Amino acid sequence: MNTNILNRDTICAIATPHGMGAIAVIRVSGYDALPVVGQLFMQNGKPFDMGKMVANKAYYGHIVDRDELLDEVLVTFFRAPHSFTGEDSAEISVHGSVFIQQKLLHILISRGCRMAEAGEFTRRAFVNRKFDLAQAEAIADLISSESEAAHRVAINQLKGGFSKELQVMRSKLLEMTSLMELELDFSEEDVEFADRSQLKALLQETLAHVDKLKDSFRLGNAIKNGIPVAIVGQTNTGKSTLLNALLGEDRAIVSDIAGTTRDTIEETLNINGILYRFIDTAGLRNTDETIEKIGIERSYKKIQEATLVIGMLDATKGAENVLFAAKEILEKMDLEHQQLILCINKVDTLDDQGEALLGQVRQDLDNDDIMVVCLSAKHGFGLGDLYSTLKLSQPLASPDATLVTNIRHYEALLHASESLKSVQQGLEMNIPTDLISQDLRQALHYLGSITGEITTDEVLGSIFSRFCIGK
Ligand SMILES: Nc1nc2c(ncn2[C@@H]2O[C@H](COP(=O)(O)OP(=O)(O)OP(=O)(O)O)[C@@H](O)[C@H]2O)c(=O)[nH]1
Numbered sequence: 526m527n528t529n530i531l532n533r534d535t536i537c538a539i540a541t542p543h544g545m546g547a548i549a550v551i552r553v554s555g556y557d558a559l560p561v562v563g564q565l566f567m568q569n570g571k572p573f574d575m576g577k578m579v580a581n582k583a584y585y586g587h588i589v590d591r592d593e594l595l596d597e598v599l600v601t602f603f604r605a606p607h608s609f610t611g612e613d614s615a616e617i618s619v620h621g622s623v624f625i626q627q628k629l630l631h632i633l634i635s636r637g638c639r640m641a642e643a644g645e646f647t648r649r650a651f652v653n654r655k656f657d658l659a660q661a662e663a664i665a666d667l668i669s670s671e672s673e674a675a676h677r678v679a680i681n682q683l684k685g686g687f688s689k690e691l692q693v694m695r696s697k698l699l700e701m702t703s704l705m706e707l708e709l710d711f712s713e714e715d716v717e718f719a720d721r722s723q724l725k726a727l728l729q730e731t732l733a734h735v736d737k738l739k740d741s742f743r744l745g746n747a748i749k750n751g752i753p754v755a756i757v758g759q760t761n762t763g764k765s766t767l768l769n770a771l772l773g774e775d776r777a778i779v780s781d782i783a784g785t786t787r788d789t790i791e792e793t794l795n796i797n798g799i800l801y802r803f804i805d806t807a808g809l810r811n812t813d814e815t816i817e818k819i820g821i822e823r824s825y826k827k828i829q830e831a832t833l834v835i836g837m838l839d840a841t842k843g844a845e846n847v848l849f850a851a852k853e854i855l856e857k858m859d860l861e862h863q864q865l866i867l868c869i870n871k872v873d874t875l876d877d878q879g880e881a882l883l884g885q886v887r888q889d890l891d892n893d894d895i896m897v898v899c900l901s902a903k904h905g906f907g908l909g910d911l912y913s914t915l916k917l918s919q920p921l922a923s924p925d926a927t928l929v930t931n932i933r934h935y936e937a938l939l940h941a942s943e944s945l946k947s948v949q950q951g952l953e954m955n956i957p958t959d960l961i962s963q964d965l966r967q968a969l970h971y972l973g974s975i976t977g978e979i980t981t982d983e984v985l986g987s988i989f990s991r992f993c994i995g996k
């Protein structure tokens with residue numbers, strides 16, 4: 526039985542990556558999924574008996590259309606509501622020829638199915654309450670996760686931890702709002718059902734929680750897309766050499782001509798399960814050259830956007846220059862939100878004075894939050910120290926902490942936070958209950974929009990259109 530009576534279309538799509546593979550999986554879901562696939566499926570030369578079909582079991586057989594054998598396949602049938610979409614569905618594993626995949630789609634369409642739209646399987650699952658919107662988005666994140674950390678964040682969201690936190694907050698606020706709105710019905714009588722001091726305490730607690738989730742976006746987003754690490758410093762300090770050494774390939778041009786790198790170069794690298802986005806930048810110096818100036822502006826912007834900054838210093842320039850250059854980078858940073866790793870590069874040229882220089886820099890900066898390492902990017906010396914320092918400085922939250930990774934969620938939390946602040950102010954200023962309850966309703970609306978308790982077709986359309994076809 527189909528649980529979603531509003532949508533009786535049966536949809537089909539290739540669920541595996543496009544192109545040739547060992548096998549490919551075609552998904553069919555909707556009202557006629559079982560009879561349509563059942564009619565094409567044969568076992569031992571006989572039509573498959575759908576009356577005896579056991580759900581969730583893989584059957585070996587053949588797809589035959591009008592007496593023509595298409596392929597040897599495995600078919601799994603699912604009965605609503607026990608399927609991914611919550612509808613009757615089938616998954617057909619065929620050999621991964623592009624021809625077979627396309628032909629099977631054509632056959633399914635000729636028998637009344639239609640091609641699924643992007644994200645339609647997941648959208649149907651959401652409509653059939655298999656999971657909420659935040660969990661549906663977590664599936665997309667899970668599929669695209671490129672590192673252990675991104676995977677962990679997505680799987681936590683899929684398990685529903687984030688949704689549960691939001692639900693608890695919403696139900697407490699909803700209870701308060703209902704009590705306040707009840708007062709409006711008795712406005713003549715000047716009664717107070719919602720205890721104001723209790724409401725203030727609840728607001729404080731909820732606002733702190735919302736703000737914590739909102740602030741986790743910076744880290745959540747960095748984990749999902751790679752922690753941005755800007756490699757900055759004066760010209761010729763060895764920034765591009767370091768990028769190449771980290772990547773193990775000649776990605777950026779290296780030369781002893783100052784001002785070699787004009788534009789930023791970004792590459793991602795997975796180090797011990799964490800995805801980093803290393804950004805090589807144009808060297809900082811005073812110049813009248815127009816293009817180089819634009820490049821340097823970009824370098825400053827990258828410093829500000831980065832979670833981690835690697836400040837490259839040239840050991841051959843002497844202690845005074847090294848300290849000056851370090852401070853120049855520091856000035857552009859916000860150490861409350863960003864971390865700095867200073868790399869004293871080219872120590873291979875220094876005989877034994879590397880350690881002394883290191884000590885001097887540490888002493889002069891007198892800041893334990895700034896890490897300093899000695900390096901020879903050219904010869905690969907000290908890279909191990911840099912990896913360990915990166916690991917130490919990586920702004921990782923505890924494994925169970927909820928991290929917001931989705932910009933839509935972030936914006937909803939931002940609005941919810943603003944509405945809750947208005948409620949707080951309203952209470953302080955004793956403004957009328959109906960205005961306060963309006964702000965509370967706004968906050969509830971924004972929190973509810975994350976999990977999809979409150980949503981419009983337009984919002985759903987824009988979310989699911991970003992999924993691939995077959996998801
Ligand atoms: N001796 C020594 N030379 C190095 C080291 N790292 C880089 N160099 C040299 O320093 C010069 C400049 O290196 P780059 O990597 O191009 O420097 P950069 O900081 O990217 O320079 P710009 O792009 O001009 O800002 C090259 O000749 C490198 O070979 C090192 O660890 N030791």
Ligand SMILES: [Mg+2]
Pocket residue numbers: 764765766777778779785786805806808
């Ligand atoms: Mg360079």
